[in-house]
Amino acid sequence: MKVACAVLLLALTSSSLGAPRGNLQQRWEEWQMKHGRRYISQGEEEGRRRAWQVNQDLVKAHNNRVDVGFSLEMNQFADGMLSGRQHLKHSPVVDISHDNDLPSAPPASFDWRTKGVISPVSNQGELGDPVAIVAEECVASFQAIKKGEVPKLSSPEIQDCCPMPVGEVFDCIHNFGGLCSESTYPVLTGHCRNNSCQPEVQIQGGKAVPAGQVDQMVDALLERPLAAFIDASKASFEMYTSGIYSDADCSKTVVDHGVQVVGYGEEGGQEFWICKNSWGASWGEDGYIRIKKGSDTCGIESHASYPY
Incomplete structure (x- = not known):
């Protein structure tokens, strides 16, 4: 081979x-x-x-x-500028119990973007931390579901204060008292300075979806958007432009990137997750990627979690 x-x-x-x-x-x-x-x-x-x-x-x-069910393009990463990303550490996946009673038969498709609780696509640039970005997005969406408005919270605060495995990031946010707004937390300093601002949103911690449990991932997603950590190191992912993504060569265990899972659907007999990326709105499908559902593509069904 x-x-x-x-x-x-x-x-x-x-x-x-x-x-x-x-x-x-x-x-x-x-x-x-x-x-x-x-x-x-x-x-x-x-x-x-x-x-x-x-x-x-x-x-x-x-x-x-x-x-193949997706297309590529010569986008901003075609010169290999994304190569060399660091692997993310992740904690063991634990069982969960759901907060609400859910219907026994979930809808055939679902999209949180239609509910007005998803923030605009961001562009992490070369220095952005995908863990901090997706964690901030999920906390903001969780707050929007409860309050009706999407706050703009500080991802630099997470990056400064939570240098730990991705599975513990929501517990870390709870432990330091909650997230400040983007406008009140200082720019990224490398030192945790959350005592310099008042938290705008507080959470109780984080829960993880059991690895490979697609039905439980759907149930959790129907309650709020999820953070999923995946292997995005392949050129096919970096230069994705449209369609339902799948690459048998990407890893299910070694992850290096985070996306916000905002929904799911089906097209031409193929089920997919709708995922918000952080590489700008010009990447992929207006900043989003549809990833094949049901086969743990790039580990998406093994490393999903959410705030509560």
Whole structure:
């Protein structure tokens, strides 16, 4: 398998390098201009261009296939700028009990975006912490369900005060007294300064969905949006543009990114989770990705939790 992959990669690279140099250079310059790329040295630019060339052929080959349910594009990550993300530590998944009585037959589809409790898509940039971002989004949505308005809370406060496994982030927010608003907490400092502002939202802690229990994940999602931690390291995820995402090569156990699960649905016989990403509204489906439901794609059904 590894040999076959190496041969494919070599073929793709050779194909790109064999393209007319003028056309390739023009496309490279146009891509750089579109995404505002400036590199610190010629060596870095050459390395980024090689990655871009390989990804260009990968995108073309993928989109020409008829056996996949999603499409890719040469987006802002096509030069490999997202590579090197850190793996997230996660705690063991524990059982849960639901707060409310739920209908025995859940609806065929559901979307919290139609309820007015989901904040706009953010862009974490190079320094943003996906754990802090998705935790803030889930606490804000939880508050909006109760109060009717989505507050803008401080994700830097979580990043400063909760350097711990992702499964404990909601308990950490409870332990330090709740989240301040974005406008009252200082900018990211690397030191917890939550005593410098008054918390706007308090929670009791966090609960985790048992790994692989899709029905329980649906039940929990019908009560509030979820935080899910996944493997988003594959080029197919980074350059996703539309459709129902699935990649058999992504890990179900090693996770490096967080998304907010806001709903679920079905299209063409394929069920999916609706997930809000934090890479800007120009990425994916207006900042969202639909991930295949029922097969623990990239670990989405093994690392889900929520505030209460």
